[in-house]
Amino acid sequence: MNGFNRFRARGHRVRAVSRGAATGPHDVQAATAGAATAGAAAVRADITRADGAVAACEGAAVVYQCAQPKYGRWTQEFPDLTRTVLAGAEAAxxxxxxxxxxxxxxxxxxxxxxxxxxxAVNPKGRVRADVDELILGAHRSGRIRATLGRACDYYGPGGVNTVLGPNVFAAAPAGRTIRWIGELDQPHTVSYLPDIAAGLVTLGERADADGRAWHLPAAEPVTGRTFSALVGAEAGGEPRVAGLGRSAQRLPGGVRAGQGHSACRGCGGDARLVPVPVGGEREGRPGGAFSGLLTWCRPRRERPLGATDHASKPLHIPRPFVLSPPIGSNGQSRAR
Incomplete structure (x- = not known):
């Protein structure tokens, strides 16, 4: 709901769409509770169907597509999901x-x-390329206006469906070993969810963002060892840390490979386009951002929305993304 709060802060009317009963940190109903008078609404719609997508998008000026099929169903379902969302946006x-x-x-x-x-040659990479081409092709043909914002492995309140969720932020407060995907001493950029939201909102507001993909700004790269130590310190301890190579990721019960496991750096084109705050930087360390996600991960703790508001500096300098190679990859970096 990071984007939801960004919209409201900028005075936009917002409709948050969910397919079914939402629970946990992404509870749409909780996020919009009491917000009707502030121009916010929560609706349920099945956007895998064209009529559901059209109904969900009706009256919208900008549609933010953040939904996706289950990870194991990307190749089978992502293209058709994208086509229905395109139909909804076009109708609106x-x-x-x-x-x-x-x-x-x-x-x-x-x-x-x-x-x-x-x-990309692996099936998930190819289907993501197909999805991007569907969207940008619709833009080129004049069906819709469209743009894409790309981010790295992410963290932030509610951001538990990521390699940094159970492997890092859930492990630290529980006293378990933090398991970092890749080399512990290789710089790696992580994207902070409120910064992703701010970047996407900016792309929606700017006509000069249309027709292409943008790398969303992120803080400076940090090694897995340093990142894990910062999370552990925020959790009140000194956690054990292990780096996981590709073979360990494939073992039964092992963690899933990251979505673009990387040392990302932001906005590689016009730095003026997306001057959003850099996530989690408070007096040189990301403790403010970490504490919010640790709150989500600790059991039996109240989980207030917007718990990670923090002072941060603006990013003005464009920087390319850099990938962190997994252990045993012979130094070759991979975006998965």
Whole structure:
């Protein structure tokens, strides 16, 4: 609901769409409780159906597509989901902003920028490239206006469906070993959810963002060892930390490989386009951002929305993304 709060703060009327009964940190009803007078609403719709997507998008000026199929069903369901969302946006005459990741680039040795080719050969990377082409093709043909905002592995309040959720933020307060995907001493950028939201909102507001993909700004890269130590300190301890290579990720019960596991750096084109705050930086350390997600992960703790408001500095300098190689990858970085 980070984007939801950003919209309201900027005075926009907001409709949060969920397919079914929402629970946990993404509870749409909780996020919009008491907000009707502030121009906010929560609706339930099945956007996998064209009529559901059209109904969900009716009257919208901008549609933010942050939904996705279950991870294991991407190749089967993502293209059709995208087509129904496009139909909804087109029927409403709305601009479409897609929350995207780094899968499309495939293996990369060095910094990533938006002008890299879509070289992924694995099925999930290829389907993400197909999805992006569906959206940008609709823009080029004049059906809709569209833009994409790409982010790295993320963290933040409610951000538990990520490799940093159960492996890092849930492990630290429970006293378990933090398991970092990849080399512990390789710099790696992580995206803070409120910053992703701010970037996507900006893309929706700016006509000069249309027709292409953008790398959303992120804080400076940090090593897995340093990041884990900062999380552990915020949780009140000194956690054990282990780096997991590709073979360990594939073991039964092992963690899933990250979505674009990377040391990301933001906004690789016009730095003036997305001057959003950098996540979690408070007096040089990301404690303010960490404490909010740790609150989500601790059991039996109250989980207030907006718990991670923090002072942060604006990002003005464009920087390319950089991928962190998993252990045993022979130094080659991979966006998965």
């Amino acid at each position: 005459g709305a601009k479409l902003v897609m929350a995207d990741n780094l899968y499309v680039y495939g293996p990369v040795d060095g910094p990533l920028s938006e002008d890299l080719p879509h070289a």
